Amino acid sequence: MNKEDLRKYSNLYAEGVGYKLNPEKxxxxxxxxxxxxxxxxxxxxxxxxxxxxxxxxQDSRIICPCEYHHREIxxxxxxxxxxxxxxNSTQTLDTRAPKMIDRxxxxxxxxTGRHLxxxxxxxxxxxxxxxxxxxLCEVGLKARTGKTPFPEVFGASQFGAEKRLPDLHDLQxxxxxxxxxxxxxxxxxxxxxxxxxxxxxxxxAAIGSTKIGWDNRKELSVGAALAGIPAVVGENVYATHGEExxxxxxKSFLDNYQGKGxxxxxxxxxxxxxxxxxxxxxxxxxxxxLKLGQGAKMGLGGEVKFKGKELAEKYKxxxxxIIDEGNDDYERHSAPGSIILEExxxxxxxxxxxxxxxxxxxAAGHGIVELLDFLSNAKKKENLRLEAVTIDGxxxxxxxxxxxxxxxxxxxxxxVISKLKSLNFSVIVAGxxxxxxxxxxxxxxxxxxxxxxxxxxxxxxxAQEKGVVNFTGAAKEELQMICACLRxxxxxxxxxxxxxxxxxxxxxxxMFGLH
Amino acid sequence: xxxxKMQKTIKIYSAPYCTFCLMAKNFLKKQGIVYEDINVQEDxxxxxxxxxxxNQTTIPVIIVDGEVLIGFDEAKLKKALDxxx
Numbered sequence: 001m002n003k004e005d006l007r008k009y010s011n012l013y014a015e016g017v018g019y020k021l022n023p024e025k026x027x028x029x030x031x032x033x034x035x036x037x038x039x040x041x042x043x044x045x046x047x048x049x050x051x052x053x054x055x056x057x058q059d060s061r062i063i064c065p066c067e068y069h070h071r072e073i074x075x076x077x078x079x080x081x082x083x084x085x086x087x088n089s090t091q092t093l094d095t096r097a098p099k100m101i102d103r104x105x106x107x108x109x110x111x112t113g114r115h116l117x118x119x120x121x122x123x124x125x126x127x128x129x130x131x132x133x134x135x136l137c138e139v140g141l142k143a144r145t146g147k148t149p150f151p152e153v154f155g156a157s158q159f160g161a162e163k164r165l166p167d168l169h170d171l172q173x174x175x176x177x178x179x180x181x182x183x184x185x186x187x188x189x190x191x192x193x194x195x196x197x198x199x200x201x202x203x204x205a206a207i208g209s210t211k212i213g214w215d216n217r218k219e220l221s222v223g224a225a226l227a228g229i230p231a232v233v234g235e236n237v238y239a240t241h242g243e244e245x246x247x248x249x250x251k252s253f254l255d256n257y258q259g260k261g262x263x264x265x266x267x268x269x270x271x272x273x274x275x276x277x278x279x280x281x282x283x284x285x286x287x288x289x290l291k292l293g294q295g296a297k298m299g300l301g302g303e304v305k306f307k308g309k310e311l312a313e314k315y316k317x318x319x320x321x322i323i324d325e326g327n328d329d330y331e332r333h334s335a336p337g338s339i340i341l342e343e344x345x346x347x348x349x350x351x352x353x354x355x356x357x358x359x360x361x362x363a364a365g366h367g368i369v370e371l372l373d374f375l376s377n378a379k380k381k382e383n384l385r386l387e388a389v390t391i392d393g394x395x396x397x398x399x400x401x402x403x404x405x406x407x408x409x410x411x412x413x414x415x416v417i418s419k420l421k422s423l424n425f426s427v428i429v430a431g432x433x434x435x436x437x438x439x440x441x442x443x444x445x446x447x448x449x450x451x452x453x454x455x456x457x458x459x460x461x462x463a464q465e466k467g468v469v470n471f472t473g474a475a476k477e478e479l480q481m482i483c484a485c486l487r488x489x490x491x492x493x494x495x496x497x498x499x500x501x502x503x504x505x506x507x508x509x510x511m512f513g514l515h
Numbered sequence: 516x517x518x519x520k521m522q523k524t525i526k527i528y529s530a531p532y533c534t535f536c537l538m539a540k541n542f543l544k545k546q547g548i549v550y551e552d553i554n555v556q557e558d559x560x561x562x563x564x565x566x567x568x569x570n571q572t573t574i575p576v577i578i579v580d581g582e583v584l585i586g587f588d589e590a591k592l593k594k595a596l597d598x599x600x
Binding site for chain 1: 528530531532533534535536537555556559562563565566572573574586
């Protein structure tokens with residue numbers, strides 16, 4: 001990379017996460033020269049204002065943009081080398097909405113009496129072992145603001161829970177020894193899920209109006225069409241980006257449609273009030289998804305932060321809850337939505353008139369078995385167009401949810417599969433799935449398909465629509481290889497092969513109903 | 516040497532492209548203070564020494580008669596050097 005490319009890359013990064021580059025040409029030129037000099041000398045663009053220790057693991061933390069820059073910018077207004085600056089250099093520490101990159105926090109070292117910058121004290125419980133009144137630890141943030149910490153940088157990134165629960169990695173796939181050989185490349189992965197023919201039983205989970213989601217919206221739609229998988233356009237797109245935005249999300253898919261997959265538009269409470277399902281179907285959406293819950297924030301609606309009273313008034317009229325944070329800053333909260341079974345049935349009858357497949361998204365929790373059983377019976381009696389229910393669980397991603405909610409609430413969606421009765425619609429599981437192995441295990445437990453959000457957002461972020469196609473291709477190859485290991489020449493045949501899953505712990509056996 | 520104020524021993528651990536290292540050195544020069552400059556990108560032993568000493572990676576690290584200062588903070592450096600405004 002030459003200096004001008006690095007300048008462009010650094011600027012793009014700064015813009016993307018809400019910072020700015022240092023405007024002093026002499027300073028920035030020196031830093032860029034330093035980064036390139038380090039790249040030439042050491043192989044990596046290490047920060048020119050930090051010590052290169054020779055320990056590869058430690059040094060990986062100081063590759064620009066380094067691990068420490070978010071916190072430094074938040075506290076000091078600039079990173080250690082002065083490359084990235086807070087956008088508004090006069091802005092003081094944000095005392096309204098505490099944010100943490102993760103639960104590691106930073107402190108000053110009083111054991112030596114010295115004032116150290118950002119020494120990490122790994123503290124899984126969020127309590128500093130040695131308080132020196134810095135106020136930057138989890139407890140300090142709460143004491144300062146009276147609010148629960150959210151991940152940063154809001155809008156520019158995506159977040160998920162950090163706590164390690166027993167998950168699908170605690171199940172080992174047991175190969176089939178006896179049987180005819182299967183060459184993995186010949187395995188047929190096509191399927192029909194949620195009323196649509198797909199190349200792989202994987203869908204792109206609802207990605208909505210948050211900046212990072214919207215920045216990749218077109219690429220996600222185009223990529224899904226080329227890969228032949230369904231993509232769900234998430235909540236609040238109409239409110240935030242208007243009819244044109246919704247049209248773009250749908251049309252980008254339809255223009256590249258090759259006969260497999262689908263473009264589905266999600267609607268939360270406010271979207272339904274604004275007739276988003278009706279509008280979306282008019283624009284060519286092939287299905288709708290009613291949002292009843294989300295794994296990463298059960299009980300909370302979608303939230304965004306924005307500036308401007310005029311916009312606040314507009315959103316208020318659309319039915320959103322608006323919180324005035326002062327200084328022209330506002331928060332927009334969607335309603336979490338009630339689930340009253342008879343009301344839900346009426347809603348499904350109403351939307352069945354749109355004559356397109358209806359999907360439902362709900363969080364995994366108490367009552368999920370009863371809910372799905374009710375929906376299955378209602379579909380039979382009322383001839384509903386309900387074709388799929390996506391069960392989203394612990395590990396699911398979000399544009400905004402407090403760390404505490406993501407870590408301490410919710411259960412993995414795969415843990416409910418064994419409890420479900422026979423259903424007349426597809427069961428799609430979501431929340432933390434990220435490769436062919438995860439998909440295979442979910443299918444073997446009995447799910448019909450898997451929905452992934454963050455992996456596809458990363459794929460689109462890294463390599464645009466081609467990233468979506470390639471990531472799907474890699475998942476397909478992994479699934480084909482697992483099918484070969486299980487001696488099945490069609491992916492659909494591995495569904496329900498629970499006997500070929502070996503739980504690595506009693507907890508995993510309990511969680512996934514494998515006894 | 517009663518009555519004669521001796522200059523403190525100052526070591527600055529720095530790197531050539533580091534903005535705050537440059538600022539710190541310019542400040543010392545302006546004050547006419549003699550210092551020993553150690554380039555941590557050339558001297559691996561020195562790099563390891565200050566990483567172990569301070570348990571962090573930011574430079575400059577300035578040692579004034581044994582007192583360790585991390586980063587360039589003019590007010591703190593002046594205090595360590597007994598410079599009054």
